[in-house]
Amino acid sequence: MxxxxxxxxxxxxxxAPKRSIxxxxxxxxxxxxxxxxxxxxxxxxxxxxxxxxxxxxxxxxVDPSGFVIEGxxxxxxxxxxxxxxxxxxxxxWNAFYNTTFFTVVCVAIEVVIGVAxxxxxxxxxxxKGLIRASILVPWAIPxxxxxxxxxxxxxxxxxxNAIINQQILWSTDGWQAKAAVIIADxxxxxxxxxxxxxxxLQVIPNEVYEAAKIDGATAxxxxxxxxLPLVRPALLVAVLFRILDNLxxxxxPYVLVGPGKPSVETxxxxxFLENNNTRFGPAAAYxxxxxxxxxxxxxxxxxLLGADVIGEAREKTPKxxxxxxxxxxxxxxxxx
Amino acid sequence: xxxxxxxxxxxxxxxTRPSRRKAASADQPGWRKWLLYAGIGVxxxxxxxxxxxxxxxxxxxxxxxxxxxxxxQPPSLQNYKxxxxxxxxxxxxxFNSVFVAGTVTVxxxxxxxxxxxxxxxxxxxxxxxxxSFIIATSMFPGIAMVIPLFSLFTxxxxxxxxxxxxxxxxxxxxxxxxxxxVAFFRQMPAELEQAAMIDGCTQGQAFRKVILPLAAPGVFxxxxxxxxxxxxxxxxxxxxxNKFEYRTATVAVTFFTGATGRDxxxxxxxxxxxxxxxPLLIMVLIFQRRIVAGLTAGGVKS
Numbered sequence: 001m002x003x004x005x006x007x008x009x010x011x012x013x014x015x016a017p018k019r020s021i022x023x024x025x026x027x028x029x030x031x032x033x034x035x036x037x038x039x040x041x042x043x044x045x046x047x048x049x050x051x052x053x054x055x056x057x058x059x060x061x062v063d064p065s066g067f068v069i070e071g072x073x074x075x076x077x078x079x080x081x082x083x084x085x086x087x088x089x090x091x092x093w094n095a096f097y098n099t100t101f102f103t104v105v106c107v108a109i110e111v112v113i114g115v116a117x118x119x120x121x122x123x124x125x126x127x128k129g130l131i132r133a134s135i136l137v138p139w140a141i142p143x144x145x146x147x148x149x150x151x152x153x154x155x156x157x158x159x160x161n162a163i164i165n166q167q168i169l170w171s172t173d174g175w176q177a178k179a180a181v182i183i184a185d186x187x188x189x190x191x192x193x194x195x196x197x198x199x200x201l202q203v204i205p206n207e208v209y210e211a212a213k214i215d216g217a218t219a220x221x222x223x224x225x226x227x228l229p230l231v232r233p234a235l236l237v238a239v240l241f242r243i244l245d246n247l248x249x250x251x252x253p254y255v256l257v258g259p260g261k262p263s264v265e266t267x268x269x270x271x272f273l274e275n276n277n278t279r280f281g282p283a284a285a286y287x288x289x290x291x292x293x294x295x296x297x298x299x300x301x302x303x304l305l306g307a308d309v310i311g312e313a314r315e316k317t318p319k320x321x322x323x324x325x326x327x328x329x330x331x332x333x334x335x336x
Numbered sequence: 337x338x339x340x341x342x343x344x345x346x347x348x349x350x351x352t353r354p355s356r357r358k359a360a361s362a363d364q365p366g367w368r369k370w371l372l373y374a375g376i377g378v379x380x381x382x383x384x385x386x387x388x389x390x391x392x393x394x395x396x397x398x399x400x401x402x403x404x405x406x407x408x409q410p411p412s413l414q415n416y417k418x419x420x421x422x423x424x425x426x427x428x429x430x431f432n433s434v435f436v437a438g439t440v441t442v443x444x445x446x447x448x449x450x451x452x453x454x455x456x457x458x459x460x461x462x463x464x465x466x467x468s469f470i471i472a473t474s475m476f477p478g479i480a481m482v483i484p485l486f487s488l489f490t491x492x493x494x495x496x497x498x499x500x501x502x503x504x505x506x507x508x509x510x511x512x513x514x515x516x517x518v519a520f521f522r523q524m525p526a527e528l529e530q531a532a533m534i535d536g537c538t539q540g541q542a543f544r545k546v547i548l549p550l551a552a553p554g555v556f557x558x559x560x561x562x563x564x565x566x567x568x569x570x571x572x573x574x575x576x577x578n579k580f581e582y583r584t585a586t587v588a589v590t591f592f593t594g595a596t597g598r599d600x601x602x603x604x605x606x607x608x609x610x611x612x613x614x615p616l617l618i619m620v621l622i623f624q625r626r627i628v629a630g631l632t633a634g635g636v637k638s
Contacts, residue, residue: 024458027539031454032466034447035510042481042507043473049484120375131376133624134383139631140616141387142568144586145609149390152602159389162404191383192631199632234632241475248477251570255590268479272571275483287480294477 047291053284054079079285092286094262095270099290101178102266103246106185111239113186114193119227121194122201135191143188147255150184154256177257177264185252193238200234201227236307240298247294267293387613394606401603418604419592419611425580426608429588433612436501436573436584437566441559443502444509449555452517453543457529467518474511478571481507486575500576501584505569509562516561516630520554521547557630560619567616585612
């Protein structure tokens with residue numbers, strides 16, 4: 001390392017290399033403050049403003065020249081109670097159902113495909129670069145482009161109908177529109193889960209499998225008793241993030257099928273359309289409800305299943321002594 | 337990985353493939369090997385076939401767009417010309433996308449490097465809480481941010497402006513960057529800084545002159561991942577713009593109009609899709625190993 005010419009302003013370095021706790025805290029506060037500021041602006045403000053907005057009703061009058069007449073009225077929880085009654089309520093619960101349905105079905109399929117992909121990739125001897133590159137292709141394609149691509153594939157005269165020799169109107173409405181969204185979402189994100197699981201697989205030492213083989217474990221037993229528990233932390237984090245990502249699903253159904261299609265309308269789309277129609281109060285209420293839903297799911301996931309998102313358990317895991325790399329919970333700080 | 341102090345090449349992208357695999361499956365029986373090859377084939381087709389279809393469709397003549405053969409006959413670049421037809425404003429949209437995603441990436445990285453360093457290296461109370469909090473914000477639903485900000489930006493006249501696209505995009509880009517960078521910084525041996533500090537550096541200097549240069553590959557990887565995320569952004573750009581001058585490419589491509597009016601011009605849309613994807617793909621293919629390391633950094637290794 002080159003010697004460092006200390007600029008004149010720097011305090012002389014006679015203090016011990018370990019800086020005091022107080023200093024570290026001050027430095028940390030300084031370093032974290034820009035992030036906190038930005039997040040307060042783009043996350044904190046919207047939460048508060050959104051809750052406030054959801055308690056108001058904007059006049060829906062539009063004057064002849066197309067401008068909205070300002071008229072904000074405090075309506076308390078009216079925008080929320082509307083969720084439980086009438087047409088607006090029906091529409092919300094449909095969107096809620098769709099959101100949940102897409103999340104559960106998509107993530108379930110993606111996990112199965114992703115784990116299968118990871119198992120195959122882990123065994124592959126040749127062409128690893130090729131596989132990895134092709135797995136990154138769906139990830140790198142913008143969601144909107146993939147939505148348009150699948151819209152084209154599922155066009156009435158498109159290749160999907162040509163292959164199965166049917167005339168299904170995929171992108172109109174109904175179950176086929178749901179199926180189209182699920183297929184498109186799965187295509188884009190299952191490889192991503194595969195990638196995360198593969199990384200989890202690769203830190204499992206081979207000796208564990210060899211020991212199991214000597215003990216006479218079948219391939220399936222090995223998968224259940226070794227592979228699955230050891231990739232569980234990686235898988236849990238991947239699944240959590242996929243779930244939360246799918247709960248806010250917007251681009252894919254909006255572009256692939258289109259706005260105003262009940263069979264694929266998610267809460268995000270509903271809120272967006274209400275906002276477009278200048279019904280800002282209800283739009284904000286739907287957004288707040290979605291936010292609460294996301295928080296609830298994330299909380300339950302972390303509490304019940306112990307998804308370790310920040311890698312804190314790994315931090316705390318003591319470094320193993322040399323040569324002692326057995327079946328301790330994966331401590332990934334120390335890659336072999 | 338040995339923790340040799342002062343060996344920069346040791347600290348680059350974390351190893352993604354231990355070499356022990358070589359021995360693992362060499363003694364497989366033949367049918368298993370074929371099963372494996374079949375599985376690999378399925379993965380390749382699964383990932384590449386839809387993309388291939390986009391490329392092929394974009395290379396047909398507009399009148400052949402409904403052909404279903406696997407190669408364009410005859411090939412044509414007309415769809416690419418059509419994509420840049422004046423009515424689509426696609427060139428302008430591409431510029432907007434590059435500008436917005438680029439600015440977001442640069443701003444976010446500057447801010448995120450500082451925070452990630454603090455979270456990975458300094459000791460202070462509430463560190464894990466702060467990190468959990470930052471990661472949690474990355475899961476904030478876009479719509480819940482867009483709706484209040486739309487009202488705010490309408491009031492202050494920011495609709496149809498670059499700042500209305502850049503600032504909200506930081507909401508997802510910043511936590512993402514912090515998360516990946518923390519994982520990268522944690523992998524770097526602490527001895528490096530300690531050595532620098534024994535040599536008389538302050539912690540800040542140790543960071544600037546020792547850690548940052550060594551972390552450059554990780555920072556670069558993070559930049560690519562953040563850029564991809566910002567490039568893919570849709571709902572913010574859709575909400576905050578209503579003039580073509582400020583639309584980003586992902587929004588513009590959904591507004592393409594065909595020559596005949598009501599038909600969706602799938603040929604030129606596929607061409608635009610290829611244009612939107614290929615620069616990312618080239619970057620991804622060149623740096624694939626790094627990117628995989630970055631993507632899995634938060635979730636798997638840290």
